[in-house]
Amino acid sequence: MIFSVLSFLAFMMGNALSDSTYNGYEHPIWKLAAEQPEDKSYEVREYAAANWTSTGMQGHFGKDARKAAFWRLFNYIQGSNSAGSIMSMTVPVTTCISTGATLFDTKRTMSFYIPLKFQAEPPTPTNTDLHIEERQPMTAYVRTFSGYAEETDWWEHIYVLHADMLRNGVNTANIDLKSFLAAGYDSPFHLINRRNEVWLTTPLTPTPTTKNDA
Ligand SMILES: *[C@@H]1O[C@H](CO)[C@@H](O)[C@H](O)[C@H]1NC(C)=O
Numbered sequence: 001m002i003f004s005v006l007s008f009l010a011f012m013m014g015n016a017l018s019d020s021t022y023n024g025y026e027h028p029i030w031k032l033a034a035e036q037p038e039d040k041s042y043e044v045r046e047y048a049a050a051n052w053t054s055t056g057m058q059g060h061f062g063k064d065a066r067k068a069a070f071w072r073l074f075n076y077i078q079g080s081n082s083a084g085s086i087m088s089m090t091v092p093v094t095t096c097i098s099t100g101a102t103l104f105d106t107k108r109t110m111s112f113y114i115p116l117k118f119q120a121e122p123p124t125p126t127n128t129d130l131h132i133e134e135r136q137p138m139t140a141y142v143r144t145f146s147g148y149a150e151e152t153d154w155w156e157h158i159y160v161l162h163a164d165m166l167r168n169g170v171n172t173a174n175i176d177l178k179s180f181l182a183a184g185y186d187s188p189f190h191l192i193n194r195r196n197e198v199w200l201t202t203p204l205t206p207t208p209t210t211k212n213d214a
Pocket residue numbers: 049050051119120121122132134209
């Protein structure tokens with residue numbers, strides 16, 4: 001009895017830290033870091049290693065480029081992969097924006113988190129513009145905001161996040177300041193309480209696990 005109560009409590013605590021779904025969509029595994037900013041202006045999360053499916057956007061950031069990237073990824077989970085596996089949609093959809101040598105070398109990569117069921121052995125994408133990316137365990141500094149987010153909004157919020165981190169004394173020497181992640185949690189049809197996040201992270205050091213690359 002005591003044992004089951006304890007394990008139930010442990011389960012609830014684990015869940016309180018990070019429920020495994022958002023509005024019914026599976027999301028990557030994370031927990032709150034021990035240290036959080038006193039003013040709660042952002043959240044510090046520890047993400048476990050995970051495989052994602054990614055596609056490059058060839059420098060483009062407009063709506064059309066985002067739509068095209070989204071559908072390439074969507075086709076992958078609809079069965080355009082070596083196993084013909086159909087996977088559920090997950091959240092968030094992330095776009096990694098990384099700076100290049102010039103403005104015009106800025107890279108944008110959109111990714112879907114691979115459902116836990118397929119994590120250990122993600123099927124290879126049929127479309128060679130897609131690749132599997134294994135993200136190492138990372139710490140993410142996360143700022144959340146609502147509304148319909150365009151790239152200008154992401155930039156606005158990443159600047160605020162960075163200022164908040166500095167104010168809270170974060171040593172940014174350990175943070176990758178050459179890229180950030182924009183995370184979207186809702187479809188365009190979800191009209192209210194939309195969740196967007198921008199993340200600064202410890203270096204992502206993605207390991208491509210397939211030869212396919214964009
Ligand atoms: C990601 O997929 C590769 C196989 O492509 C596998 O070896 C690796 O363990 C997976 N990573 C995780 C975190 O499950």
